[in-house]
Amino acid sequence: MSDVSLHDCYAQDSGRAFATGTQALVRLLLEQARRDRKSGLKTRGLVSGYPGSPLAGLDHELTRAKSFLDADGIIFQPAVNEELAATALWGSQHLHLYDQPDIDGVFGLWYGKGPGLDRSLDALRHANMGGVSKFGGMVFAVGDDATGKSSTLAYQSEQTLIAAGVPFFYPRSVHDIIPMGLQAFALSRHAGCCVGLKIVVDTADSSAILDLDADRPQMDMTDADAGPVHIGKHDAALLRESRLFDLRLPAVIDFQQRHAINHTIGSSPSTNSSTNSSPIESGRLGIIAVGKAVPEVVEALSSLGAADYNKRGIGLMSIGMPWPIASRTLIDFASHYDEILVVEEKRPVVEDQLARAVVNIKKRGVISGKYCPEGRPLIPQTGELSHQLLCDVIYARAASHDIALDPITPYKQPDNLPAIAARTPWYCAGCPHNSSTKLPDGEITGMGIGCHSISGFLTPDAITNYTQMGGEGAFWVGRAPFSSHTHSFQNMGDGTYAHSGYLGVRAAVAAGVNITFKILYNGAVAMTGGQAVSGGQTPWMISAQLAAEGVRDIAIVTDQPDAFPRGVTWAKNAKIYHRSAIIDVQKKLKDIDGVTAIIYVQSCATELRRGRKRGKLPDPPEMVLINEAVCEGCGDCAQKSNCVAVKPVWHPEGEKKQIDHSLCNKDYSCISGFCPSFMTLTGTAPKTHKDMVLPADITLPEPALPTGISNIFIAGIGGTGVSTLSGILVMAAHLDGIAGQAVNQTGLSQKNGGVTSQVRLSRDQSLNQRMVRLPTQAASLLIGCDGVVAAHDLALTTLHKTATTAILNTRLDPVGVAGVGIGSVVSDDLVLARLAAVMDARNIHQIDASDLANRLFGATMSSAIILLGWALQKGHLPLRVAAIEAALRLNAVDVAQNIAALQWGRLLAVDAARVIALTRPEQTATPDKADEMQSAASLISFFATQLTTYQNDAYAAEFTAVIRPFMNWLEKTGFDADHFGCKAARALYRAMAIKDEYEVARLLTSSKARQNITDMAGANAKINYHLAPPFLSWIRDKDGHPRKLKFGGWLTPILRGLGKMRHLRGRWYDPFGYGHAKQQEQRHKGAVMAWLQQLVDIPQTCPPDQLDKMLDLMLSIRGYGHVKEQNYQTACPQIEACLEAMRMPPHSVDTAAE
Structure with a gap:
């Protein structure tokens, strides 16, 4: 094991090596160079193209392999676009015609996805008709996205290649990429034509263990003369056509037959x-x-x-x-x-x-x-x-030919299978598009190619259809003369602008239409892996280009207006704004005739995170924390920030919000939510988690190894290590000397959407001849890092009624963003119901792996490894522990933590009670899990105690006096007392436990709040509060609401003193008692009490669905200030309508519904 390296697929000359599909393409170039050298040829290599799934990661692999490429004389030139890459590669074939080279030729590899091939067709046709050099050759690696998972269309590139007369290979798997690629280069040289190499998801996004000795096909064409097939200087058009169809393609057939390719x-x-x-x-x-x-x-x-x-x-x-x-x-x-x-x-x-x-x-x-x-x-x-x-x-x-086969039992979706929301992609935490894609109310923008297209999932009614890359803006050029609108917005990423999008700007200027281009500058082609934008244009360079094209007005919008280098030259008609003004800037530009532009400048959040982790970029010192007791769960912070790091958390009062620091990229836009629960902490020193390793007295037995093929389905969320986990398993198989292969299905899903990996392991090497995906109903193990993805249709088709074991992480992140319309939390019961419909419920096991990882390591990223450890110890993987640990070391990311996570997962499989005893602190008096407070009686008792602390015994008695008659009424109606009673108790408690100035001050400075801060950031962390005090309410934000201000830790003793003054609450001398907010809260309190009292008089035959809807509406009245007021105004008429419906006789309700 010690001899194995991640670079073996490049460095080894023979033997076995782990490789992904993209790594196999890099190895192909190295093999070609080495093959030429052994044949006495002095050649160089050139590779160029444009990233796009399923070849999105190829340029990353080329960059990582630079030392190997340099050693073999191969140059990697990232291209501005695919068409120019193809032209450059054909240029390399002209070397011996116009230059005096000291080499025999240049072999070239073009890469791109289906749309890139379409764009390059003219260049490809010229190259194929014109021919390639005798010792050069051109191979086109075409990535086909057959299902359109990460493309605007579902692609099949064969017809495009055939139209250009380009022969092509189609590898069966990763194992075929190198030998077929070598044959493709040999064919290109022999026949003088370009050759295609069709790459699909199942080859590009797969990993396998290659036999490097078997990847060198024997090819000898020395006795075959194809005639004058190679490139000439100035061949006439008809001569080029004749050579292609009369000479080159027959030479292709000859080569194909000699080498039994088919x-x-x-x-x-x-x-x-x-x-x-x-x-x-x-x-x-x-x-x-x-x-x-x-x-x-x-x-x-x-x-x-x-x-x-x-x-x-x-x-x-x-x-x-x-x-x-x-x-x-x-x-x-x-x-x-x-x-x-x-x-x-x-x-x-x-x-x-x-x-x-x-x-x-x-x-x-x-x-x-x-x-x-x-x-x-x-x-x-x-x-x-x-x-x-x-x-x-x-x-x-x-x-039909009387051949008897054994029929398989077809997968049939169970009847009445409950529907489940899809795990759609979402912007990364801190992504600039969370703010940049926002529009003034009622506006529609043009969709473009890039991460910002995710807005099509989030606000589909505010965005147009796709165009091809580079067509941004031309949609409106065609619509404008006939539209009732006079203006349009158009999103465009900086990568698209450099690729071809600037032509859309030029076209709009030429057409004289009114349009505002929103050029979203984040410095990376983030959608395909964070590559640097080819051309390296800066925002000020783009502003000058736009002005030169005739753009009338240019707004530079950014999160850091003062961060631009001094002395740079902007266009004369450019002005810089803070990102908080994005809506106002758009309103202004909308009213200007002609073409205008916004250059929205903010770094890609994922690239920022990578840079900070590697020490290349400074890490902002402030950590954001939400005081969950103060939080009302209204979601205003999520709406303001659009951020996936704002997560729901269960609380006795109902759902609250918290910051997931495993995801947070410190964008800080969530702080603008109108809520006093936010604190920022500096001088943080998070726990070091010294106790994360297993105690020395614990010895884990070596797990049993299963026989046959282990078919593993891994389901999770993009960015949480699902693809890494599959790679670790295949690498471990390599280290253990067995067969292994995997395919990852990601696409846009790497942006917080659903990601799956299908892994197959076996001691029988013939596995390499089998399909890489799992056959129908063949999964032996389901690792559900995310229950929503694990319970979706794709996973269900692989599960077997009796043979599948499932291990699920019980942490269920919301689908979308909590607090936003599309955001919703999927229930654990729904996930279990869908799985139990297709497999034995007794084989479904659940672990709160995220919670355990957070307790052990202070972050949730190792939760998937904990699940892996459980599955390993239970005997579901044909791998030795040492092999998996060695693979984790080779991965070289948080090695000690991940090995510890594997061990804790193994311990969980044999002694769950021991794990709980070692990792969970003593439970406090306040329940923090939903299943610890299921009954309405216990919740009512808990709230009564809380109200005594909030005010006094009399106030708690007032709560009881309202809720008890309602509970009695529920008993008479026969309705579910716990279900409806809990909702009513929460609604009443939240209305009575008004989070006024005294209560907010008490909760912010409570001992529990201080302990949470210490646990999260260390005892010496300095606190900053973000508040909008009533005595400073005259300071307003751009929307006319009180503006939140930042207060340092000096405010803590003042808040502590204010919290002790709650006896002033409700008295005539209460200094806060006469404000608008206090009057609003009292109105809300009175309304909730009145509604519950009115329910007691409702006939016992009222429809329960109306009651449920009414209580949900009452619970929706939450938040602070104008947020709560808006929720109250929205809910009131609907609640009154519910009451009216419940007062009606049953038959009247039915008639009204009709």
């Missing part, structure tokens, strides 16, 4: 079988599988009990080069079967070539693929193939 697997009735195995006598069903469909078909045949498919009259051909295919290869295979089934995703490419090839032969069977022989649809032309679909198709086609 070949049969196993036995075949054909005497031309590429294998040495004995041919079978007859064939009834021949299956031609394309690219990644090959291992999927192998998996389907195994699931159908036909691992010995050759003996059953079934043949299988693997297509590694889908276009062009030698007709003879197809005819040789097809002529020996009664039916040929072509399995390929999306629109047919191979099937059409097969039909053309066999149309004139005498003996031919029927062809099925997109349609069955009878003309019914068979394999869809959209989306991607599923394991169950392939099993169904193969079973049906085999049955």
Whole structure:
């Protein structure tokens, strides 16, 4: 194990090495350089392109591998856009025509996703028609997003490549990338053409253990002369066309046949079988599988009990080069079967070539693929193939030829499966787009390409449809002459602006339309991994460009107006504003004729966090803390900040808010929420958590190792280590000498959306020939880092009724942001109900791993490792403990913490009581978990005690006098007393325990508050309060509300004294008793009391749903000042309507509903 390194996939010459799909592409370049050197060629390499999923991380890998690339003479040039990258690569093929090089040639690799290929088609067509150099070569690695998970469209790039006459390979898995890539370069040189390499999610986002010795195909074309196929200086257009179709493509066919790129697997009735195995006598069903469909078909045949498919009259051909295919290869295979089934995703490419090839032969069977022989649809032309679909198709086609297979039990969604909200992407904590994408009320903006497009999930009614990258603004150019609107806004990221978006600005100026471009400058191409923007334009450079293009007015909006370097030159019509003025700035620019622009400057939050963690950027000294006792849970802070770090927390009074410091990027915009609960702490010294390692007296037994294939489904939230966890498992498999592979499905999900990983481990190396995803209902283990994602449809299809074990983290983060309309908290019961509908409930286990990680390490990031430790100790992983610990060390991130987390997870599996005893402090008198206060009686008693502390016994008695008759009424009606009683008690308590100046002061300075601060930030932390005192209410913010001001720790003794003056509350000499806020609170208190008293007189036959709705509305009246007043004004008429509905006779209610 000590000899293994993360760089083995680049440094090793032979043996086995862990690699991801993108790392395999980097290794391909190194292999090509080394292969040339061994052949006596003096070549260099050039790689260029533009990031985009599923190849979003390739440039990161190229950067990390710079020392290896430099050593082998390979240059990495990040491109401004894909089209120019393709042109630059073709330029390298002209070297020997115009220069005096000291090398034999330059081999070039282009990378990009489907839309980038579309954009580059003109450049690609020129290169392919013009040809490449004899010792150079051009390969296009095209990333196809088949489901549109992180693209505006679902992509299939085959037709684009074919239109340009570009032959292409389609690797089946990560294992094929290097050998097929080497064949692609060899083919490019032999035939003088460009060659494509189709890369899909299941190859790019996969990890596997490569056999480096098997990745070097033997290729010898010394006896093959393709003719004048290579690049010339000034070939005429018709000559270029002729050379492509008359010389180069025939040379491609020759190369393909010589190297059996498309070949049969196993036995075949054909005497031309590429294998040495004995041919079978007859064939009834021949299956031609394309690219990644090959291992999927192998998996389907195994699931159908036909691992010995050759003996059953079934043949299988693997297509590694889908276009062009030698007709003879197809005819040789097809002529020996009664039916040929072509399995390929999306629109047919191979099937059409097969039909053309066999149309004139005498003996031919029927062809099925997109349609069955009878003309019914068979394999869809959209989306991607599923394991169950392939099993169904193969079973049906085999049955039509009397081939008996074992049917699989199809996954069927259970009847009445409760619906669950989707874990949609959301901006990172502190993301500039939380503020930059805000619009004046009633406005609509144009959507663009980039992280800011997430606003399409959040405010879909305030944003237009997508365009292609670079089309931003042109939408409005076409709409403007016919629209009832006179102006539009348009979002555009700085990466898009540099890529091609500036042309949209020029087009808008030329068209004379009224539009405001919002150029969101965060210094990184954050959507694809935080790469630096090619070109390196600064905000002031962009302002000068915009002014030169004719933009009328330019506003620079930023979170730090004073942070720009002195002496930089801005455009003359540019003015700098603080981000708090973003709405006012937009209103101003909207009224200016012509094109205007906002350059919103704020660093990408994720890149800031990385820079701070690595010590490259200063870490702001202030930590934000919410005093949960003061918090009303109104969500104004979440609405102001739009921040995912503002999380819900359970409290006896109801849901409150807290800051998740594992996510917080110190943007501080949440502080602007109108609430006195916020404090900022400086001089913090968080707990060091010295006790995080297991006590020395604990010895954990070595877990048992399962046999067979371990199929593991991991579900979680983007940015919490799900993809890292899958990589650790595959690396551990490598260290343990067994087979392992995994695929991550992320896309936009890395931005707080749902992320899944599917991992397969086995001691049988033939696993490498199987599909990387889990077959239907084959999961042996579900690791639910997030219950919402774990209970979604994708995961459910992999679960088996009896064979799956699930381990879930009980922490359920809200879907969206707490306090915002889209934000909601999914109940634990809903998650369990969905899982129990498809698997044995006894196999579902729950751990509050986030809480345990926080107690042990002061952060929640290791919660996934705790779950992994539990699963390991329970015997669900075929890996030794030492292998996983070694993989964690290789990962080199928080090594000691993660190894400790693994050990604590293992201990939890064998002695949960011991873990609880070691990590949980003594419970206080105040319950802090929902399940510790389920009954209305206990909650009422608790609130009565709290009101005595709040005021006195008489005040508590007043509470009891109102709530008791209501509870008696509930008993008479037969309604759920605990459900409705708890809601009513909370509503009444919150109305009576008014958080006035005395109460806020008492809660801010309580011993519990001080202890929380000490636990979070150390005993020496300095406190700053953020308050809007009534005697300073004349100081207003831009919206006309009292402005919150910052007060230092000197205020603490004053607050402590004020908290002790609560006996003044309600007296005629109460200095705060005559303010508007106090009168508003008294009105609210009286209204809640009156509503509950009116309910007692309601007929016992009233509809319970109206009662439930009314109590929820009463609970919605929360917050401070104008926030609470607005909630009160919104709720009052609806509450009165509920009361009226409950007073009506039952039949009248039904009639009214109709």
